[in-house]
Amino acid sequence: MTSEESRPADAKQRQRAAQRAADPAGGPLTTDQGVVVDHTDDALTVGERGPTLMEDFHFREKITRFDHERIPERVVHARGAGAYGYFEPYRSCAEFTRAAFLQDPSVRTPVFVRFSTVQGPRGSADTVRDVRGFATKFYTSEGNYDLVANNFPIFFIQDGIKFPDFVHALKPEPHNEIPTGASAHDTLWDFVALQPETLHAIFWLMSDRAIPRSYRMMQGFGVHTFRFVDAAGRGTFVKFHWKPRLGVHSLVWDEAQETMGRDPDFNRRDLWDAIASGDYPEWELGVQLVPTEDEHAFDFDLLDPTKIIPEEQVPVRPIGRMVLDRNPDNFFAETEQIAFHTANVVPGIDFTNDPLLQARNFSYLDTQLIRLGGPNFAQIPVNRPVVEVRNNQRDGYHQSLIHSGASYSPNSLSGGCPAVGGGDPRVFAHLQERVDGHKIRKRSPSFDDHYSQPAMFWHSMADWEKKHMIDAFRFELGKVGTRQVREGVVAQLARVDHELATAVARGIGVAEPERRSDTPEPVRSPALSFENNLGDGSIRSRQVAVLVADGVDAAQVDGVREILGIGGAVVEELAAYDGTVRDTEGGERPVTRALPTVASVLYDAVLVPGGPDSALAIAADDAAVRFLRGAFRHGKPIAGLGAGAGVLGSMELGGVRVAGGGNGEGVVLDQGVVTDAGTGPPGEEFGRAFTEAIAAHRYRGRSAIND
Structure with missing residues (x-):
């Protein structure tokens, strides 16, 4: 999200790519046959306004190649x-x-x-x-x-013969090709209601x-x-x-x-x-x-x-x-x-x-x-492998190699080459095992338990994760138009956990299920929760937005840039308009992006720096206030320095305590909101608190995060 001016490596890469595209062989533009072309903006015509001539081989080649540029996209994993x-x-x-x-x-x-x-x-x-x-x-x-x-x-099905059925159910509805890139529709959930083996993967799909x-x-x-x-x-x-x-x-x-x-x-x-x-x-x-x-x-x-x-x-x-x-x-x-x-x-x-x-x-x-x-x-x-490929597979569409010699094995005309590996230690050998059995269409009874592991996943979630999953089930099933499908899915959920099924049923307008006696006992695997997968605690590559306007405190912005830069974060300065803003030192600061072109969802944290004039302008800017409220609602770290702390205080962000009012309390950290009402450059305590807040990624305890 950083501009090309502040991403020199990216700019150089783009420049090299452009050079290769413009002059990939170190010479002039040619046809596919190597014929040099001196003009590619106009086709050959009879006179300046006459018909195009099909003898223009460059035109025909260029258009033909364009017509055939696209290949079939993957059935799944297309994007x-x-x-x-x-x-x-x-x-x-x-x-x-x-x-x-x-x-x-x-x-x-x-x-x-x-x-x-x-x-x-x-x-x-x-x-x-x-x-x-x-x-x-x-x-x-x-x-x-x-x-x-x-x-x-895990996957949604147990046997590959069901893969066409699952993908057909997952893909857009066949009569109207809706929805695109979404699972909230009747056919998928009908499949889920009728195929309980899908439940474990569905629980992952409904999680974050x-x-x-x-x-x-x-x-x-x-x-x-x-x-x-x-x-x-x-x-x-x-x-x-x-x-x-x-x-x-x-x-x-x-x-x-x-x-x-x-x-x-x-x-x-x-x-x-x-x-x-x-x-x-x-x-x-x-x-x-x-x-x-x-x-x-x-x-x-x-x-x-x-x-x-x-x-x-x-x-x-x-x-x-x-x-x-x-x-x-x-x-x-x-x-x-x-x-x-x-x-x-x-x-x-x-x-x-x-x-x-x-x-x-x-x-x-x-x-x-x-x-x-x-x-x-x-x-x-x-x-293409990095090792040499030698075999007798020849010809076919798009063969780019020129083979010589015999194309069968064994042979004597090509000296027996390519020969099988024999004693070569690199030879692939399948693990030998005995396999016995009758030819049948029947799945092993050991595959029959479809509810224990979805229940383990559910019980392993933190409370906020469970709420997100309930909301996801309600959203998805709320898009399902057929009532019996909604009821069928709730019946399956009831076999996993009664409280979950009841909460989902209340949200989608179907009858609450009766409590079952055969739901699995609660078993937990802590490794499944996000709370136990937070990484190394670094802020490397995290995207931090700094809201600026004319009169922004240059020392505070530069100080935060230095602190976060040491940790590897990417800092962007956002203002109401592109161009530059004047800072307290009389300089012109380049604006990375204009606020109307971005939103808080594209960033991991946000800072409002000091400077009375800048702070007043930000507090009066609807886009900036919306940006801050969005970041707060999604649990993201927010910081305020000097007059910027006052901006956050005036917004009454969920009752979060902020520094200010001349109480001299220094740095305040409350629910991921870091503030310091001081007017000088950010100190070590502020830098440490803001860095740790960004490393935590989100503050789930805020009441507004699940709104």
Whole structure:
């Protein structure tokens, strides 16, 4: 959100990209065949006003290429944002996997990560209530490994044969293609009422996990149970976890909806700007490891993708970190054309018999064949492994390699090449296991419990999280037009928790359910609550708005900039108009943005500095007051210095105590509102209090936050 003038790294990156686009080969503009073109503004015509001639090959090529620029968007995860980076392990993981990229802490493995929403098309907004994709391609020394994750650790269905049904129910209604990028409609909730296996994921969807503040503040989960395989061929069950260094933070629903209008690209812009400015996002990769002999040691099936292993039962073991440090040069060529596949594994990582995973191993490849025009999509640069590829797969659409020699195996005409690996230690070998059984269409009874884990999620939430979930259920079901669907969902909720179901029923106008005797006993997993995932306590890359007007106290603004800059926060000065404002030193301060173009939902904190004239102007500006009240309502840190503290005091923000009135009390911190009525530059105590308030992200205790 910082302007290009204050983001030199971003400006340089844009300049380099523009240069490459204008002159990618260091020469003049040419056709696709390399013919130099000296004019591209007018087509060849008969005279100045005559018909266009089809012999103008440059015109025909340019228009044809334009006509075919678009490729089919993904059926799900269509809207995305991506970045390059690297992964490095903390130590060798040889005790449980032979995967080469998990062995040497001194070796950095390049990665590309694509974040995405699920339901909406490419043109939908970022901040909808939805699952978020978190797919990582590791370009390892043994080939590409794709960890295709979501920001929920579980899925909506247990068997892949139900995936078309679920997605059809989730997508816009077939008769009117409404709603876009939203789950609040009849078909989804009808599916939920009839398929209780969806409930666990639905509880995550109704939580604030579904509206992340930033991709950089979002967890990722591999969803399925995979296997690690060591050098001796021994297997260990594994679940993958990405944990952001900045902590797990969300928007609140009212804020998310306003952000859709103010900046529908909020999350993708946030990721791009952070990387461009050098605030490289970082995640820690952790694993939950389960020995083979403990496969049946839980009260749920380890292969059920609608279940988690509570971290209190199997702790997450950190094994490495990932840093994203480079933005793509071309969205289409990289972020849009990257192709992930759950079956892209390397030696040391293998599959289990999870029925949803088996289906995804087919579906991902099948989808890319039509979306990217044929079987050669792995030759697209962003999909290409860093190791040499040698096989007999030839020809097809978009083949970019020129092969020679025999295209079959075994052969003698090409010296037997390419030959199978034989004794090469890099050879992939599936874990050997015995599988017996009759061919049947029947799910294991161990997959039958659909209520215990949604109940655990519910009981693990803090009170404010529970209120947000009730509000979310009421909002979503309030959009459902069919009464029987509303009643069906409430009946399912009653099997999870009576108080929850009753609260939802009251909000959507259906009969309150009777108390059931078979609801699960309250079990808690503290790791599921936001309150236990706040990160490292830093303010790095947090966006802080400073409201300024003519007569603003220059020393106070500069002092706050210095204090927050040390912590890595991004400070922007907002005024009623673009341009500059005069400060108390007689200087002209550049305005980052005009207040009418932004809103408090785009920032993490706000400051009103001193200067009597500036403070009076801000107190009289409806846009500035609305900005402050919005920040307060959403629980965000607010600060006031000098006369700015008086502005906050005059607003009577929920009875919060502020400094002022000549009482000499110094810095006051109350419910995330930090004030100091002094007229000098901000002191160490104020800086520490404001920094700690920003690190806390939100103050949930304010009565107005849930309005």
